[in-house]
Amino acid sequence: MSDNSNTIWNAFALVATFDADLYEIILLSLKVSLSAVVIACFIGIPAGAFLATVNFPGRNLVNILLNAMMGLPPVVVGLILYLLLSASGPAGVLRLLYTPSAMIIAQTVLVTPIVAALARQSLEELNTEYSEQFKLFGLTRLGALSTLMWEARFNLLTAVLAGFGRASAEVGAVLMVGGNIDHLTRVMTTTIALETSRGNLAVALGLGMVLLLISLGVNALVYGLRLLAGRAKYA
Amino acid sequence: MPENQLQTILPVQGKGLKIIRNARVLVDIEDIELGRQGVTSVIGHNGAGKTLLLKLLTGLIRPDQGVVTWNGKAPWREGYAKLGYMKQNAVMLRRSAKANLEFVVRQAGLDHITGISRAKIALEKAGLSHIANTSARLLSGGEKQRLSLARVLIGEPEIVILDEPTAGLDPVSLRAIENTIADLRKKAIPVVLVTHDIAQARRLSDFVMFVDQGKILAHLPADEFFSIPPCIEADRFLNGIM
Numbered sequence: 001m002s003d004n005s006n007t008i009w010n011a012f013a014l015v016a017t018f019d020a021d022l023y024e025i026i027l028l029s030l031k032v033s034l035s036a037v038v039i040a041c042f043i044g045i046p047a048g049a050f051l052a053t054v055n056f057p058g059r060n061l062v063n064i065l066l067n068a069m070m071g072l073p074p075v076v077v078g079l080i081l082y083l084l085l086s087a088s089g090p091a092g093v094l095r096l097l098y099t100p101s102a103m104i105i106a107q108t109v110l111v112t113p114i115v116a117a118l119a120r121q122s123l124e125e126l127n128t129e130y131s132e133q134f135k136l137f138g139l140t141r142l143g144a145l146s147t148l149m150w151e152a153r154f155n156l157l158t159a160v161l162a163g164f165g166r167a168s169a170e171v172g173a174v175l176m177v178g179g180n181i182d183h184l185t186r187v188m189t190t191t192i193a194l195e196t197s198r199g200n201l202a203v204a205l206g207l208g209m210v211l212l213l214i215s216l217g218v219n220a221l222v223y224g225l226r227l228l229a230g231r232a233k234y235a
Numbered sequence: 236m237p238e239n240q241l242q243t244i245l246p247v248q249g250k251g252l253k254i255i256r257n258a259r260v261l262v263d264i265e266d267i268e269l270g271r272q273g274v275t276s277v278i279g280h281n282g283a284g285k286t287l288l289l290k291l292l293t294g295l296i297r298p299d300q301g302v303v304t305w306n307g308k309a310p311w312r313e314g315y316a317k318l319g320y321m322k323q324n325a326v327m328l329r330r331s332a333k334a335n336l337e338f339v340v341r342q343a344g345l346d347h348i349t350g351i352s353r354a355k356i357a358l359e360k361a362g363l364s365h366i367a368n369t370s371a372r373l374l375s376g377g378e379k380q381r382l383s384l385a386r387v388l389i390g391e392p393e394i395v396i397l398d399e400p401t402a403g404l405d406p407v408s409l410r411a412i413e414n415t416i417a418d419l420r421k422k423a424i425p426v427v428l429v430t431h432d433i434a435q436a437r438r439l440s441d442f443v444m445f446v447d448q449g450k451i452l453a454h455l456p457a458d459e460f461f462s463i464p465p466c467i468e469a470d471r472f473l474n475g476i477m
Contacts (some may be wrong), residue, residue, distance in 0.1 A: 135294075137315065138312050
């Protein structure tokens, strides 16, 4: 009991005293996850918008595949990227394996289907509501699409948040392509896994608290925004 | 301004229009033309095909057979700036009432300042200045319909088509919309009004188009239509008999 109390106390102390190593890990984690989410948004939102508004043969099949990809197993993604990025792989020449860039790629692969599928769903619903009205406004296809995305802005924010949640909690893929190298590719989730196995529970717990706080903070912010927008009927 | 934005869209015509779904003929119209000055009321039972007919003529849907033309040409995108079509259920953008109007003005290619000024005037005319900054989706049914009509008129259309604009409205909103229709009539802007309210059709119409089972059974001056119903179907409709 006393050991557990000490562990919790030490975890708080590490966070509260701004332990340099701990904050280096936190900053790298944020950098990797935010970069992945931004890239995923640039790919996923237009892809979702395309699927929501354009009819083409095989669209339903693409939607099924996209939804299935929301649950991609991270270790499988990690393995495939490892094979691609390793020295003997087709992208080995880029020398990206065991770098933060490889971790960003891995998280982008995991997050993009989530952003795209959720964006498609909300844009499709709004497109049903607005498509005739947009035609009456005389909008071009591009104009209709950008207006649709603006009207869906709060729904899209939720899609982005879901993507961030997936990215920040991910451990398997980043461990495989990042290697969990100290001061280079060590992020919160991989450090928690490592330090727990080493028995260094204070560091693991401290990082766990920070991870939860970040997740809670981002969720609270988006929830608050949606609540305000919903009350004012902008969502 | 592009040339096709300056061209008139009148007359709006349809020839040989047919829509068939599950072996049921929903619209079957040989010849129709909109653009005559005055108020033309389109009346008929629920499901008679009135809204479908308007959606065909406004190019929102395509007929299975037949052609729709605006000024002799296939409907073109820029032409919508001159077509004021108010849908049965107002679809509002997720923005303030004022921003909903400014959006339409911006689409017409006018600058931001003109947009603000026109939106302000339109809100005043519609009696909605007090809710200018309220989200359009928070407005009451009557306010939404008045805003929707203001949004249609702010583009200064050549023809105004209103699909049941006063259904379920309180007397104040109803009066406001009917006054606007009367103003348009004075300005010689053709108005096509879909209504189930026979008293309203009597009050406002110059012409009546009676639609039944997808067909136009009568298109006559209002006095003539109401004094001597031209067919048994119209007579039954006017007397509330299915």
